[in-house]
Amino acid sequence: MNTTTEIPAEARTDARRFAMANALRVLALDAVAAANSGHSGMPMGMADVATVLFDSHLRFDPKAPRWHDRDRFVLSAGHGSMLLYGLLHLTGYEDMGEDQIRAFRQLGSRTAGHPEFGHAAGIETTTGPLGQGLANAVGMAIAEEALRARFGARVFDHHTWVIAGDGCLMEGVSQEAITLAGHLALSRLIVLWDDNGISIDGKVSLTDSTDQRARFEASGWVTRAVNAHDHADIEAALAWAKAQKQPVMLACKSHIGFGAPTLQDTAKAHGAITGADEIAGAKAAIGWEGKAPFEIPAAIRADWARAAARGAEARAEWQARFAALTPARQAEIDRVMAGEAPKKLASAVRKLKRRLAEEAPKMATRKASEVALAEINPVMRETIGGSADLTGSNNTRTADLGVFSAADRKGRYIHYGIREHGMAAAMNGIALHGGLAPYGGTFLCFADYARPSIRLSALMGVRTVYVMTHDSIGLGEDGPTHQPVEHLAMLRATPGLNVFRPADAVETAEAWELALSAAGPSVLALTRQNLPAVRTAHVNRNEVGRGAYILAEAEAKRAAVIVATGSEVEIAMAAKAMLEAEEIGTRVVSMPCWELFEAQDETYRRRVLPPGPVRVGVEAAVRTGWDRWLCGERGSAKKAGFVGMEGFGASAPYQELYKSFGITAEAVAAEVRRLL
Amino acid sequence: MNTTTEIPAEARTDARRFAMANALRVLALDAVAAANSGHSGMPMGMADVATVLFDSHLRFDPKAPRWHDRDRFVLSAGHGSMLLYGLLHLTGYEDMGEDQIRAFRQLGSRTAGHPEFGHAAGIETTTGPLGQGLANAVGMAIAEEALRARFGARVFDHHTWVIAGDGCLMEGVSQEAITLAGHLALSRLIVLWDDNGISIDGKVSLTDSTDQRARFEASGWVTRAVNAHDHADIEAALAWAKAQKQPVMLACKSHIGFGAPTLQDTAKAHGAITGADEIAGAKAAIGWEGKAPFEIPAAIRADWARAAARGAEARAEWQARFAALTPARQAEIDRVMAGEAPKKLASAVRKLKRRLAEEAPKMATRKASEVALAEINPVMRETIGGSADLTGSNNTRTADLGVFSAADRKGRYIHYGIREHGMAAAMNGIALHGGLAPYGGTFLCFADYARPSIRLSALMGVRTVYVMTHDSIGLGEDGPTHQPVEHLAMLRATPGLNVFRPADAVETAEAWELALSAAGPSVLALTRQNLPAVRTAHVNRNEVGRGAYILAEAEAKRAAVIVATGSEVEIAMAAKAMLEAEEIGTRVVSMPCWELFEAQDETYRRRVLPPGPVRVGVEAAVRTGWDRWLCGERGSAKKAGFVGMEGFGASAPYQELYKSFGITAEAVAAEVRRLL
Known part of the structure; x- marks a missing residue:
């Protein structure tokens, strides 16, 4: 066995x-070995940086x-999840006991393969899909700035720290986030780049030649090189970073698989x-011998406990400041x-609905x-809107x-720029930070660009609202x-995403109320073209909240049910x-x-969609999914x-497209x- | 009216x-006005650069x-489509007559709102979704290099030119492409950046502060600033660009809406x-007065014809060189x-299938x-493979x-790096260039990252093969x-995408044959986990080619049909x-x-899925879409x-996940x- 790793x-x-x-390193080694x-390699490489931090x-x-004014720590390189779990365990997060570390990657454990938001305290966001954490962190930093401006530095005054790997920096979303x-x-915002020179396929030099510091600096960041294994250098760099007036990227030159005899600095360490020899060798190299797996000496645990205790004082000071606020202010925060959502939301929407039902405006749902x-x-001042450079549209x-x-x-x-992906990821970060309700717009077609982040909105169950206009050939x-x-x-x-396609102004208002009151994300698919009002009789109830409802009953003996969404409700009528x-x-x-209709009971669903009529x-849009409501389990x-x-569609004035593709009342x- | 625009x-x-x-400018103005x-603004701003080019x-x-050795010109800023249509019209592309220019954005015209590959000659790729053209161009340039290496500079020796806007450069995919x-x-590869300082929401300074030249240089490009309205400066820059040993970005400082009295240099010009006054003013500013819409003076047409004729000579020289190759070489090219696909492909796959049916290996479909x-x-040497940093997986x-x-x-x-989006867009470019059959891998989940480019593969109908492994909770x-x-x-x-989810090694081989013989894109969804062989009796026919087929007939009186794909075929059996x-x-x-089954005739479909049995x-995976085959129009x-x-899934060994989510033979x- 080679234990002479330098x-x-x-x-x-x-x-x-x-x-x-080394305690972090060993926990990673042991947990990965057990699973x-x-x-293993990333936690071993970044353990020193994480320790100093x-x-x-x-x-x-x-x-x-969940202390409002905590720093946010994001492990964007989520595959190194054991680094985070090790940190949470050693600093004494209650729900991250040794049982969890031992159950790494097992069914029902909090220690999933990649950090999953909601699984355990201290996991600020779900990471793993590369670049997302970095881009979430931009949203968190936006939220911190916005809340500090609103509520003062006595309440919000913290940093957002990110550990990002080469994979994060190669993903395009990172560019949107960085710029x-x-x-x-x-x-x-302080990004600690794990500059280990290794990716899965081999050396980074196989795939990339970018001068990352120059790249960040080209977009207004300041950067500094750090020896990721020199605690003094790390200490100085972190202190320096907090003093900067621009976002900071620290290029932390690290050894992936630090200490592993044959694997250190290789792609295999990723x-x-x-291997038993490799694990033993890695432990020997760091002087960690004669201990059982998962065994951490008491002195080291005590040092970690001291690190954790440091924050209690800061929190107590903050708590005193918070307590000095008026009760109303505290409650608001x-x-x-x-x-x-504020109580006033429902009444504001109801009032609007009444007006719209009366005025019956012909207007685009956008x-x-x-x-x-x-x-x-005006009544929900925590909203923070934006668009990916399509504000007017x-x-x-x-x-x-x-x-x-x-x-x-x-x-x-926020003028997010032509950055749909960065916008969606930032919205996730804003929502995760808390304190704000982000919404952002683009064309529905460009949901594609934001797709990885939309999926994470749904997986995490965060309240983000995607305003997606120009929702068809219309x-x-x-x-x-x-x-x-x-x-x-x-x-x-x-899963976990509510997709609204309202048919007129009243339905649009109802959809907004639901989206802003939801625990998870929503998409509002809205038209470019004008639509007539179909909801011209006011009801207090939020009809959209039931997913589907009878808009117009049959006059003659009921022989048919037409089911439509959005702009095609006009055609159905x-x-x-x-x-x-x-x-x-x-x-x-x-x-x-659809999702809210699915959530209704069987009786209501059958009332709306009875089995008899055609x-x-x-x-x-394409038929995919519709058969479920037409004749599937949920239909009958x-x-x-x-x-x-x-x-696919075509380029022409939209009325001609509807005719050309046969989406007409006649059809x-x-x-x-035909069915009758 | 203000006609004094500087x-x-x-x-x-x-x-x-x-x-x-100015002819390009006027065509854009007139066509947009007619539609x-x-x-309008982008063609007016970049007309000088395009003219010199x-x-x-x-x-x-x-x-x-379709001359093999033509330069490829990509209008990545596809919204400026009238610039491209004007160029094709003025240089005499046969299918781009004045009728097409006049029918801009009308149903059935070749002059769609954004350039659509296949609509007209000279449209090298479909653009409009920002950043895609730039990233396609990287693929085209890769193809040129690869083909030059294979067939020699006497056959392939050309450049790829791109006009890209701020939107292209802000999209994350551009970073993947650039790096x-x-x-x-x-x-x-030479990128002409339309540096007009304007995007839809306003000045670019509203959303971005990036030093674009520094950004490109950080990734090994050379750059140069160009006055986009100084023909001598443009001329010198283009000549300089062709002499470089690295990719080139020319920052072309332009005036969007060049000449428009009140709109030049504003977001409204985008x-x-x-407005009649604005159009008249813009024409006056460039000295274009007293002409009917779409009217181009003969002298200017003659100058454009001369520009077009220049290429005929180069092409003739090339044709002579090509004719000097052996007939076999010419035919191969x-x-x-x-x-x-080569004729040998079918026989190689058949031979492999025979072997696999005999050996019946238990193996993952990846x-x-x-x-x-x-x-x-070995028998299809035009394949060019790759992975987004998951080669071993x-x-x-x-x-x-x-x-x-x-x-x-x-x-x-190609080691594409952690760049799923850039990989997919480059694959589109490689396929569009011709001469190579690109395939590239990532995890199926990260299809999300590549989604905008996958959609364009389908919309354009190009032969790209997406190898997407780790295709479920498996x-x-x-x-x-x-x-x-x-x-x-x-x-x-x-639409237009074949999604294959093969059940074993034989089906996988069949899927590959179909994917490489197709006119459009394919996705191969493949397992991480081992699967038993289910096709153990050799048949020459490509069963996957029919989309669905009877794998095992009922032994007792037929009461049920189980329909499965991929790894779940084992469970069905x-x-x-x-x-x-x-x-x-x-x-x-x-x-x-599914797509190939859909393409079968009704008789075959009913034979495979008869209406009687449950x-x-x-x-x-989620049920979405399945009802169509279970009870929908195509089922019965x-x-x-x-x-x-x-x-969503969970983190655990996969056998436990299958049990936990109830996807088992018992279920x-x-x-x-239950149904019986």
Whole structure:
């Protein structure tokens, strides 16, 4: 056995911290070995940096893991999850006992393969899909700046720290995150780049030649090189970083698989180090011998406990300051941090609905969304809107929001730039931080660009609202690259995501109320083109909240049910008129949110969609998923049909496209007749 | 009316080119005005740069638009489509007559809102979703290098030119493209950045502070600033660019909406300039008065014709060189450029299938994919493989491929790095260039990262093969961030994309044959975990080619049909065994490709899925889309059920996950019994 791995001398000069870091290394080695699965190398490489950060700089208190003013620590290189679990365990987070470390990657444990938000305290975000954590952190730093401006530095005054790997920096989303952070001068954001020169396929030099420091500096960051195993150098760099006026990237030159006899500095160390010799050799190299797996000497545990105790004092000081606020102020801060919508939201929406039912405006639902926001934003001041450079098209900016910028932290609107992915990831970060309710716009077709982050919104269950306009061929001349046809199916297939496609201004207002009151993410799919009002009789109840409902009952004896969403409800109503004229009684069901309809009880669902009549769905999108409501388990019609898209769209004025693709009242009526 | 817009003096010093450029400007103005829709400002701003490029540098011949050795010109800022249409029209592309210019953005025209590949000659790729063209161009430049290395500079010796806007450069995919191109030292790639300082929301300074030249230089590019209205400066820069040994970015400082009296240099110029005064003023400013819309003076047309004629000579010289090759060599080049698979492919796959049916290996389909590639790559030497840093996991690299790099252009494997999006876009570019058959790997879950480019593969109908492994909870411990559940639905919902989910090694080989013989893109969804052989009797016919087929007929009287894909076919077979033991005759249908089954005639589909028996689908994914085959228009079973996922996965050994989520033979058999 080769136990002569060269451990850099500087790593040993601070014996206390070296031992603390070695505890992290050993926990990673042992947990991965026990699971026979995982990633050993990264925790071993970044253990020293993480130790100094948690020992002297990170503002945290394991006894109050949701403390509003804690620093946020994001392990963007989520595969190194054992580094995070080790830190949480050693600093004494209650729900991260040794049982959890031993159950790494096992069913039901809190210690999943990658850190999962909600599994354990101290996991600030779900990471693993590379680059996401870094981009979430930009959102967290935005939230901190915005809340500090609103509530003062006595309440919000913390940093966001990120450990990011080469994979994070190679993903495109990192560029969107970096350029946004640089532009916004988010000086409380500090990225610790694990510069180990290794990725899964081999040396990074196999795939990339980027001068990362120059790249960050090109976007307004300051950077500094750090020896990731020299505790003094790390200490100095972290202190320096906190003093900067721009976002900071520290290039931490590290050894992946630090100490592993044959694997250190190799791609093989990226994954699971499981060989007994290799593990023994790695432990020997760091002077960790004669101990059982998972055994941490009491002195080292005591050092980690001291590191954890440091935060308690800061928290107590903060708590005293918080307690000095007026009770109303405290309650307000607690409410927004908990993500609870204000009581006034419901009444504001009800009032708006009443007005809209009376006025019955013919308007695009994107415009209706703006009308709703104009009522909501003043009564729900934690909203923070934005758009990926389509403000005028997405109708996301209402009066008096102001613009959040380097110069104005009180602004409530973010010009995210042409960065759909970075926007979505930042929105996740804003929501995760708490205190704000982010919404952001783009075209529905460009949900594609944001797709990895939308999935994480759903997986984490955070309240983000995606305002996605131009939701079909109704977009018209811009053509098939801009016309979603499969996107509703893609989003509806995603668990935990509410997809709203409202039919008029009233439904749009109802959708907004639901989205802002939800515990998870929502997509609002909105039209570019004008639509007539279909909800012209006011009801207090939020009809969209039931997912689908009877918009218009059959007049003649009921023979058909037409189910439609969004812009096609107008078509369904016109088809109904044609059919009723022929004495074919036709019910129209508006179905703005499949997920909420699914959540209704069987009785309600069968009431809305009875088994007898023929049933036709109509939506300017592909059929995928519709059969469930037409004739599947959740449906039960004997005869069912669908009018929609069968392929990509085309470039032309939208009225011509609807005709050309056969999505018309005539076609729907004909389909009903065919089935009858 | 204000007609005093300041036109830079240098723009006027080359009167001939200024007039040529003005023709482009006027066509854009007139076409957008006629359509009352589109983007006027970008063509007006970049007209001078485009004119010099087409007049003196671009290697093209409108009489031979598919000439193998033409330069590729990519309008990455696709919203400026009228710039491209104007260029194609003025240089005399036959299918781009004035009728097309006048029909801009109208139904059935070749002049869609954004350039659509296949609509007209000279449109090298579909652009509009920002950043895609730039990233496609990286693939085109890779193809040029690879083909030059294979066939010599006498056959392939051209450049790839890109016009990219701020939007392209802000999208994350641009970073993946830029860093890949820099690393690979793609010196034939020249990007002309339309540095107009404007995006839709306003000035770029509203959203970005990046020093773009420094950013490119950080990744190994060379850059130069250019006055986008000084023909001499442009001329010098283009000549300089072609002499570089690294990829080149020219920062072309331009005026968006050049000449428009009140809109030049404003965000309003980005879209449609339709005001009569504004149009008249813009024309006056460039000295274009007293002409009817779309009217181009004969002298200017003649200058454009001369620019076009320049390429004919180069093409003739090339044609002579090509004709001097052996007929076999010529035929080979023509074949690969046409994207036709070699005749040997079918026989190689058949031979492999025979062997696999005999050996009946228990192996993961990702491994089976490697086995197939090991047979295919030697007989289909135009394949060019790769992976987004998951080579060992995706099993995409076979022996003797070599690695394509700056030092070795003959390598047939690309280490794409952690750049799923850039990889997919580059694969599109490689396929569009012609001559190579690109395939590339990642985890199925990270199809999300590549989603915008996958959609474009489908929209364009190019032969790209996405090797997507770890295709379900079968991935195990890495957990829900890495476990696809909705991705099959997302991909199947996308028109024009064949999604294969083979059940064993034989099906995998068949899927590869189909993917490489297809006219469009394919996804191969492959397992991490081992699967038993289910196709142990050799048949010559490609069963996967029919999309779904009877894998095992009922033994007792047929009462049930179980439909499964991929790894769940094993479960279906085990359920069948249980049910047959109870005298419940059960057919198992393997359904590796929905799209190909859909393409079969009604008779075949009903033969495979008869209406009588109960029907149960099983797939470790969400149900979305399945009802179509269970009871929808394409199905017709009276009673149907589904066994699969209802939400996200979890982190644990995969066998436990299958049990925990109830995707087992017992559950499938129970569902059959319930329905009976």
